[in-house]
Amino acid sequence: MKKWSVTIVAIILICIVGFLLSFFNNLSSDRTNQDEEEIAEDAIELTFWRNFGNQAENKAYEELVAAFEAAHPNIVINMQAIQFGDYELRLRTELAVGNHPDIMAIDSPNLALYVNAGYLLPLDPYMREVGIIDDIAEATLNGIRFQDEIYLAPIVESSIALFYNKHLFEEAGVPFPSEDPDQPMTWEEVLEIAQIITNPDEEVFGIDPAQGFGDGEAPAYFKMPLLWQFGASVLSPDGTTASGYLDSKEAIEALQFYQDLYHKHGVAAVELPSEPFESNKLAMTVLGSWQLKELQNNYPDFRLGEDFGVAPLPKAMYQVVPNGGWSFGLSSKTNYPDEAWVFIEYITSYEGMKKYAEYTGDIPPRYSVARDFPELNEYPRNIFVHQAQTYSKNRPVTPAYGVVSDAIKTLFEDVGIGGKDVEASAKEAVEKINTGLEEVQRP
Known part of the structure; x- marks a missing residue:
């Protein structure tokens, strides 16, 4: 009788412990889910429109966005890639009806059109604060500047x-x-x-x-x-x-x-x-x-x-050779200009641009990035880099x-x-x- 009593008590204790463990596990899980929901509700979502590029370009953007979101869990990037041939018309149409992405990729020759229409915020204050300007060739700066202010941050240069x-x-x-x-x-x-x-x-x-x-x-x-x-x-x-x-x-x-x-x-x-x-x-x-x-x-x-x-x-x-390429602009209608700039700064930073260049093989517009790529300093890529930095000219910046x-x-x-x-x-x-x-x- 005594042996059975001990057994029954043990079984009861095991059940109680199991119940308590299950209860606290569920409580912890509920709190975790609640925390995740609160984070999701508090997160800032930024829309980022760009042209749909080749396989290497698309992969580079996916990696950059994923790395940015991992480093900034309170910011979610809603990236939309639009077919190259449709991109300009689609972007201008959406902007005209008031549908403004927070961040937009712009082919630098079209800069003045967007500024003249009031669609972009100047990036001059942001870029001067972090010291980007001195790392970019003057010819490239001339293509992202309109009426003495810089409006775009470049990700790629060309020649x-x-x-x-x-x-x-x-x-x-x-x-x-x-x-x-x-x-x-x-x-x-x-x-x-x-x-x-x-x-x-x-x-x-x-x-x-x-x-x-x-x-x-x-x-x-x-x-x-x-x-x-x-x-x-x-x-x-x-x-x-x-x-x-x-x-x-x-x-x-x-x-x-x-x-x-x-x-x-x-x-x-x-x-x-x-x-x-x-x-x-x-x-x-x-x-x-x-x-x-x-x-x-x-x-x-x-x-x-x-x-x-x-x-x-x-x-x-x-x-003389031509220059110019895709750059990023900040919408004048964004509710989160500082957060949007954090994203632009990240993907055009030394590390961001380096990662983009590693995937695509394109010319980076920053001196520091180009200097640290051995293949960009060797034939034949050195020809493109040197021309872009020394002999290039941008197309007319006009609305x-x-x-x-x-x-x-x-x-x-x-x-x-x-x-x-x-x-x-x-x-x-x-x-x-x-x-x-x-x-x-x-x-």
């Missing part, structure tokens, strides 16, 4: 260079160009080489001078430097007119040289064979810094050093930039594809741009 097909050079007995970023060929030297190599009967052409004839921003980005190299400008220094600039003697000379490549010398073709550079049908082409990785990924059998090389962008009177970009695209199509009179074509472009400038200047 273009001359890519040449080694097989075609060797077959023609032409020496390879210099790899020194301070020693580019002149456009006249490029023309001479192109004349030697061009063979229309075999569909072999010497040069694609500026990425053919595409859509979007590419025509302005790739073709505007030719005007600068000949000493021309698109707009007056104060950005109020194109008269006397895009139709100047220097601009006409640049446009005539470009047209002659197609219609007088026949070393460039409006319609090229499929994949001409990779299939030994095109001796020289102008490509962007980001296209090194694309060639590596898409054409693994067409190798740098073995099949093609890279040289600095050719020059005329001046050595009418959309009109400017379209006018440049049409102008080069008219003289390149259509073979139209360069002076008449330049005059038409000037009139189009001046009309656009007048519209944005009206009260």
